[in-house]
Amino acid sequence: MRLGPILGGERVPNVIDKEQKITTRSPSSIANIGPGFDVISMAIEGLQDTVIISARKGDGLIKVSSRGFNVPSGPGNVAYHVASEFCRKYGIRNSDIHIEIIKGVPPALGLGSSAATSAAVAYGLSLLFDIKLNRKELVMLAGIGEKYASGSAHYDNVAASLFGGFVIVDAETGEVYQKIPSITVPVAIVSPLVNYSSEHRKTEYATGI
Known part of the structure; x- marks a missing residue:
């Protein structure tokens, strides 16, 4: 239910000379x-996105390819925007990045599909380039993908996908309060079939119904 240990400490960007690759997985929420x-959000075991990120010395190009559920590739994918912000904020200019996404979380059903991708990409990039981000930095970075997907940055789904368990996010400070249940909690998910148009951003579309 979680991607891995949360990193901390100083940020020391790496310059990649040879191709490097990493795979991360992130659950639905x-x-x-x-x-x-x-x-408030919670991670759901069973559905997950798998993200394979490779980087090599280059001119700063970002390529995103996605498989499953007709989720777009390229700049139309949340991963592209998370990676662009990562490179801008942490000074990654001389590496070409390829992000391959294998979608396991269906979109537009309230299961945090865009958040799962955004979380896996944010965490994977921090590991690949050895930039040690704390909880708040990871959440804020992954939130860039949510802003593109829904029209506004919100951090509940990405926090659950990053850290697992039951999560409360302080919307003002970005702090994450996490409590992993000590017992197995069964969850029944009922998702009605909704004729959702991808031309509209999800939050804007939902609030207008």
């Missing part, structure tokens, strides 16, 4: 639990 709109 359910958010807006009870009164916690954009604040």
Whole structure:
């Protein structure tokens, strides 16, 4: 239910001379639990995205390819925007990055599909380039993908996909409060078939119904 240990410490960007590759996986999630709109979320075991990131010395190109559920590749994918922000913020200019996404979380069903991809990409890039991000930095970076997907940055789903368990996010400070249940919690998920148009951003579309 979690990608791995949360890293901390100083950021020391690597210059990649030879091609390097890493694979990360991130689970689906359910958010807006009870009164916690954009604040409370939980990771769901069973559905996950797999992301393979490779980097080599180059001119700063970013390529994104996606398989499954007709999710777009290229700049139309949340991974592209997370990677672009990562490179801008942490000074990655001399590496070409290829991100391959194998979608296991279906989109537009309230299961945090874009968040799963964004979380896996944010965490994978931090490992690949040895840039040690803390919890808040990881959440904020992954939130860039959510901003592209829904029209506004929110961190509940990405926090659950990054850290697993039951998560509460402080919307003002970006702090994450995590509690992993000590017992197995069965969850029944019912997703109605909705004729969702990809021309609309999800949050804007939902609030207009």
